[in-house]
Amino acid sequence: MLLVLFLLLSIPIGCFCVWFAWKAHQVGRKQLVRGMLWAAFISFASAFLFGGWGYLVVSA
Incomplete structure (x- = not known):
């Protein structure tokens, strides 16, 4: 949830x-x-990195 909030604000x-x-x-x-x-x-770079990290964690 915190990751989504971070991406939505970033x-x-x-x-x-x-x-x-x-x-x-x-x-x-x-x-x-x-x-x-x-x-x-x-x-943008932090949103990209955290979004990619979140995707990898969820999809693994």
Whole structure:
């Protein structure tokens, strides 16, 4: 249950970070763009890793 909650929250947070990075790019804030893209990468990567781990645990 906790894994599902983590995945449901992690993906929208990553999407928000990408959207915010795009808005920062339009304004010209390069440091903020890099930070938000890094946060989005970590969010999506952790969701992918934990989702894959959960799939392997359940299917085994």
